[in-house]
Amino acid sequence: DEQKAQYRAKIKELLQQRNAVLVAHYYTDPEIQSLAEETGGCVADSLEMARFGRDHEAQTLIVAGVRFMGETAKILTPQKTVLMPTLKAECSLDLGCPPDKFSAFCDEHPDRTVVVYANTSAAVKARADWVVTSSMALELVEHLDSKGEKILWGPDRHLGNYIQKQTGADMVMWQGACVVHDEFKAKALLDLKKVHPDAAILVHPESPQNIVDMADAVGSTSQLIKASQELPNDTFIVATDRGIFYKMQQLQPHKTFLEAPTAGNGATCRSCAHCPWMAMNGLVAIAEALEHGGESHEIHVDAELGKQAMIPLDRMLAFSA
Ligand code: 13P
Numbered sequence: 001d002e003q004k005a006q007y008r009a010k011i012k013e014l015l016q017q018r019n020a021v022l023v024a025h026y027y028t029d030p031e032i033q034s035l036a037e038e039t040g041g042c043v044a045d046s047l048e049m050a051r052f053g054r055d056h057e058a059q060t061l062i063v064a065g066v067r068f069m070g071e072t073a074k075i076l077t078p079q080k081t082v083l084m085p086t087l088k089a090e091c092s093l094d095l096g097c098p099p100d101k102f103s104a105f106c107d108e109h110p111d112r113t114v115v116v117y118a119n120t121s122a123a124v125k126a127r128a129d130w131v132v133t134s135s136m137a138l139e140l141v142e143h144l145d146s147k148g149e150k151i152l153w154g155p156d157r158h159l160g161n162y163i164q165k166q167t168g169a170d171m172v173m174w175q176g177a178c179v180v181h182d183e184f185k186a187k188a189l190l191d192l193k194k195v196h197p198d199a200a201i202l203v204h205p206e207s208p209q210n211i212v213d214m215a216d217a218v219g220s221t222s223q224l225i226k227a228s229q230e231l232p233n234d235t236f237i238v239a240t241d242r243g244i245f246y247k248m249q250q251l252q253p254h255k256t257f258l259e260a261p262t263a264g265n266g267a268t269c270r271s272c273a274h275c276p277w278m279a280m281n282g283l284v285a286i287a288e289a290l291e292h293g294g295e296s297h298e299i300h301v302d303a304e305l306g307k308q309a310m311i312p313l314d315r316m317l318a319f320s321a
Pocket residue numbers: 044045046047119133134135178206219220221222
């Protein structure tokens with residue numbers, strides 16, 4: 001613990017020296033989230049991270065999350081230095097959507113508006129008409145559908161199915177999934193709900209349809225946190241990465257938050273509903289990134305590709321403003 005305190009102090013100093021700000025996602029470990037809070041950075045969902053990084057005056061952004069979040073920051077503000085604790089922090093949705101194959105899929109459907117989730121590479125974003133995050137995807141698809149547009153959606157099939165069901169929009173979909181949310185089990189969730197009949201179920205829409213069907217609230221990480229404050233229940237069963245419990249518990253200390261089961265036997269699995277790539281963001285790696293920067297920490301996006309990808313990202317931020 002003493003060592004941790006030393007690292008925290010060192011990071012605080014480095015942030016000042018480098019005119020840098022820490023931008024963290026709700027799935028990072030509590031010690032990273034609290035550090036961002038203490039240093040005037042932000043802890044947020046992927047949409048708010050993008051906006052905060054774009055609008056903050058700091059010359060250097062250190063993004064604690066996964067690579068697409070760092071890339072998004074760089075695309076939106078190419079003049080800033082964007083560092084990450086590790087560039088090895090991937091996302092299964094991004095990995096499962098290679099730009100060449102996705103582009104060929106788009107070519108097969110030239111009449112469709114291409115809407116991609118932020119959890120993608122710069123090259124996939126560059127191929128899109130719109131980028132969305134889970135906090136505004138539903139509204140955007142509603143809007144496009146009302147104008148009679150047909151949609152090509154990628155890469156998360158569960159989020160796509162959820163939106164399709166809600167809006168009735170004409171959508172063809174890339175078949176990607178998040179390795180974390182794909183693991184929630186409906187039967188075990190039902191069993192847990194029987195034990196806690198008064199609990200409200202909060203679900204991130206990257207979860208399978210049968211989990212979403214049981215939800216009292218469905219939404220992005222920030223929307224789920226809001227629901228945990230606004231719903232009158234004392235107990236919540238939460239189907240998303242367990243990193244989110246830090247903020248929920250902080251805002252509602254008297255409420256009880258339970259992990260939705262990821263194993264079929266009804267037991268909650270302490271290590272399952274946690275993104276392995278988010279878990280790579282640690283204090284040591286943040287200090288190292290700020291101190292040394294360089295190849296293993298600094299995000300680079302090809303300038304031409306970045307310009308292309310900025311168009312649908314700007315649209316996303318303008319639409320959700
Ligand atoms: P949010 O936009 O809800 O923060 O989701 C990002 C993510 O990666 C969820 O798995």
